[in-house]
Amino acid sequence: MREPAEIEIRTPDDFHVHLRQGPALSGYAREAARRFGRVLVMPNTLPPIATPGELASYRAEIRSAAPELTALMTFKIQPGMDRATVRSLRDAGALAGKYYPLGVTTNSEDGISDTDSVMDAVAAIEAEGLVLCIHGEEPGAEILDRERAFLPRLAHLARSFPRLRIVLEHVSSAAGVEAVLALPERVAGTVTVHHLLYTMDDLIGGRLDPHLFCKPVVKTRADRSALQRAVLDGNRKLFFGSDSAPHPRSAKESAQGEAGVYAMPVSLPLLAGFFAERGALDRIEDFVSRFGAEFYGLPPNGGSLRLRRARWTVPEEIDGVVPLAAGREMAWRALDR
Numbered sequence: 001m002r003e004p005a006e007i008e009i010r011t012p013d014d015f016h017v018h019l020r021q022g023p024a025l026s027g028y029a030r031e032a033a034r035r036f037g038r039v040l041v042m043p044n045t046l047p048p049i050a051t052p053g054e055l056a057s058y059r060a061e062i063r064s065a066a067p068e069l070t071a072l073m074t075f076k077i078q079p080g081m082d083r084a085t086v087r088s089l090r091d092a093g094a095l096a097g098k099y100y101p102l103g104v105t106t107n108s109e110d111g112i113s114d115t116d117s118v119m120d121a122v123a124a125i126e127a128e129g130l131v132l133c134i135h136g137e138e139p140g141a142e143i144l145d146r147e148r149a150f151l152p153r154l155a156h157l158a159r160s161f162p163r164l165r166i167v168l169e170h171v172s173s174a175a176g177v178e179a180v181l182a183l184p185e186r187v188a189g190t191v192t193v194h195h196l197l198y199t200m201d202d203l204i205g206g207r208l209d210p211h212l213f214c215k216p217v218v219k220t221r222a223d224r225s226a227l228q229r230a231v232l233d234g235n236r237k238l239f240f241g242s243d244s245a246p247h248p249r250s251a252k253e254s255a256q257g258e259a260g261v262y263a264m265p266v267s268l269p270l271l272a273g274f275f276a277e278r279g280a281l282d283r284i285e286d287f288v289s290r291f292g293a294e295f296y297g298l299p300p301n302g303g304s305l306r307l308r309r310a311r312w313t314v315p316e317e318i319d320g321v322v323p324l325a326a327g328r329e330m331a332w333r334a335l336d337r
């Protein structure tokens with residue numbers, strides 16, 4: 001059956017974004033608000049979001065930049081964080097706590113080296129009905145193996161806390177997909193458009209593409225196939241989180257280039273193309289507008305968004321950042337909501 005040239009979906013959510021801080025924040029937040037109703041905002045700012053006061057002022061900063069965007073707030077789990085702090089963060093409106101292993105990504109120099117050091121905080125996250133979001137990479141493991149090497153910790157956390165809801169963020173490997181699908185219903189995963197569509201060949205197979213460099217890194221064709229199969233299957237345990245992580249061009253085109261892909265502006269067009277090419281455009285709405293909200297226990301967004309088959313070229317730069325697929329022609333366009 002030929003796919004339609006336009007589809008209307010419920011307003012989508014993005015369950016993993018970095019909006020940064022300071023003057024750059026407003027451009028990124030406004031870009032998000034054009035297509036997404038809600039975004040789960042990651043807390044790895046400097047300093048991190050780890051107290052109720054920081055959470056409230058960060059939310060206010062986002063709200064003033066993009067009043068029509070609902071910022072779903074998270075906090076960064078600190079080694080030794082106690083239960084009272086987690087409760088106060090929940091009272092301030094946090095939906096989730098984020099687990100960053102030591103040194104695996106941007107601003108994780110204060111991350112967790114020993115899972116035991118956060119057991120109190122994780123117990124409180126479970127008790128308060130919050131979600132544990134995990135950057136699942138094992139420090140010290142080989143770069144392509146870091147996600148797989150972390151999976152025993154994921155299983156251990158799921159076993160130790162039998163009511164805890166866990167999201168393995170930006171699942172990037174076949175082993176990661178398999179682990180999420182095998183664990184109980186309360187363990188889910190976010191999937192980015194770059195891990196779904198790109199591999200190491202795109203990153204370093206020809207000329208180096210620093211704008212596709214992220215953590216976890218894009219992996220092999222077999223890993224990509226496993227992600228694609230599971231997403232096309234319409235499995236409700238996998239939902240969209242862009243891990244949109246903008247850095248200024250100069251911080252990416254550098255001898256010490258930062259990790260992070262600015263995926264927000266092109267995620268929906270790329271996803272529409274992915275689903276449409278496989279005759280599965282009717283599945284995109286569950287992936288971007290339904291499964292994530294259901295996992296987080298949120299009502300569906302009001303309103304809708306149109307995805308239209310129409311050619312356009314991704315700008316070379318948006319707000320000083322080179323977006324994913326810069327300069328490339330897209331077959332689908334996401335209209336503003």
Ligand SMILES: [Zn+2]
Pocket residue numbers: 016018042243245
């Ligand atoms: Zn991230």
